[in-house]
Amino acid sequence: MTVRYRDGIHFEREGDSEPHVVADARSAVGTVNVVSHAHADHTFRSAPETVVCSAETAAIAEARTGTGFEFVDAAPGIELVPAGHVVGSRAAIIDREDASDGTDSQRYCYTGDFSTRDRCYLEGFDPHAVDADVLVMETTYGLPEYRFPTQETLEAEISDWIGDNDDRPLFLFGYSLGRAQKLQWIARSASTDRETLVSDSIHDVNRAIETATDGRLEFLGRPYDTLRNLTDEIVILPSNQARADWVEAAVARENALKAGFSGWAVDSSFRYRGNYDVTFPLTDHCDFDELVATVRAIDPEVVYTTHGFDEAFADVLETEFGYRARPLKRDQTTLEEFW
Ligand SMILES: [Zn+2]
Numbered sequence: 001m002t003v004r005y006r007d008g009i010h011f012e013r014e015g016d017s018e019p020h021v022v023a024d025a026r027s028a029v030g031t032v033n034v035v036s037h038a039h040a041d042h043t044f045r046s047a048p049e050t051v052v053c054s055a056e057t058a059a060i061a062e063a064r065t066g067t068g069f070e071f072v073d074a075a076p077g078i079e080l081v082p083a084g085h086v087v088g089s090r091a092a093i094i095d096r097e098d099a100s101d102g103t104d105s106q107r108y109c110y111t112g113d114f115s116t117r118d119r120c121y122l123e124g125f126d127p128h129a130v131d132a133d134v135l136v137m138e139t140t141y142g143l144p145e146y147r148f149p150t151q152e153t154l155e156a157e158i159s160d161w162i163g164d165n166d167d168r169p170l171f172l173f174g175y176s177l178g179r180a181q182k183l184q185w186i187a188r189s190a191s192t193d194r195e196t197l198v199s200d201s202i203h204d205v206n207r208a209i210e211t212a213t214d215g216r217l218e219f220l221g222r223p224y225d226t227l228r229n230l231t232d233e234i235v236i237l238p239s240n241q242a243r244a245d246w247v248e249a250a251v252a253r254e255n256a257l258k259a260g261f262s263g264w265a266v267d268s269s270f271r272y273r274g275n276y277d278v279t280f281p282l283t284d285h286c287d288f289d290e291l292v293a294t295v296r297a298i299d300p301e302v303v304y305t306t307h308g309f310d311e312a313f314a315d316v317l318e319t320e321f322g323y324r325a326r327p328l329k330r331d332q333t334t335l336e337e338f339w
Contacts, residue, residue: 003329023110032075036112037089056088056212063208083114083239085284086125086178087209106133113138115289117151120185121194127297135300140285142313159190169230169256173239176201180236180286185222187234197224197235230254242274304328
């Protein structure tokens with residue numbers, strides 16, 4: 001098959017009129033259409049036909065977009081495995097089925113967004129359980145400077161910071177699906193007395209996850225009516241609101257501290273861009289070492305990289321580890337002949 005990055009990732013068989021598999025696209029133009037997880041940039045815009053995704057992803061996507069869709073959690077030649085990015089996230093293992101003479105039966109692994117770390121309530125992606133000849137992987141943090149402390153260390157540092165600042169409100173920023181729930185989780189383990197307040201959008205995602213997991217997960221953040229007269233509350237807001245005027249005004253008025261959470265916290269500019277008092281590299285993606293470890297565990301013949309430092313990481317895989325690796329550039333063909 002040919003792998004292309006167009007609208008989403010296309011796996012195309014020679015001679016077929018439509019792509020065999022399309023993953024994480026806005027238009028469902030594949031014979032099989034996969035949604036790896038419920039982040040907005042990975043879901044179909046228009047009401048699609050049947051998609052391959054987890055039940056959790058279907059439920060969360062429906063709650064967030066208001067549009068339901070038919071789904072199956074497997075299809076002939078396609079298997080989903082946990083990707084460890086957010087609740088319901090899956091990597092797709094795709095068998096090539098067009099080897100009529102049986103001589104070429106490559107297996108493809110498309111990771112979607114992924115993390116190999118066990119975090120809070122989420123199990124990480126297990127690359128040792130994946131058998132694939134071609135690996136298509138996201139490489140958001142594919143540079144050696146993006147090495148993060150262990151999850152244990154990070155969660156302990158965040159808990160300590162919350163405990164050290166127990167006499168004032170704290171404003172924590174993370175995206176609504178994923179980071180915001182982990183922050184609620186960590187805040188609750190850091191302090192059971194302090195109230196956690198969340199935005200309506202985060203509260204909606206909480207409810208969607210609770211429903212999608214049949215109550216296995218529960219988040220205690222309460223939507224606030226007002227952010228006035230705060231004492232020691234922990235307020236969790238979407239990261240795109242970090243510099244909003246109303247947020248800055250509330251932080252100043254309530255004598256609060258602001259904390260940002262992202263792998264980009266390794267860059268000093270992250271702190272200034274969000275005007276944070278403190279930042280922590282808490283992430284739902286792999287760091288550099290985890291990306292390398294993933295490739296070595298799967299040990300594919302070919303690696304295609306997408307997102308983030310795709311070129312630099314493919315370069316490292318070739319020069320330092322001897323893999324055949326190429327970045328998947330949008331709208332460029334990546335044919336075997338180009339090697
Ligand atoms: Zn994502």
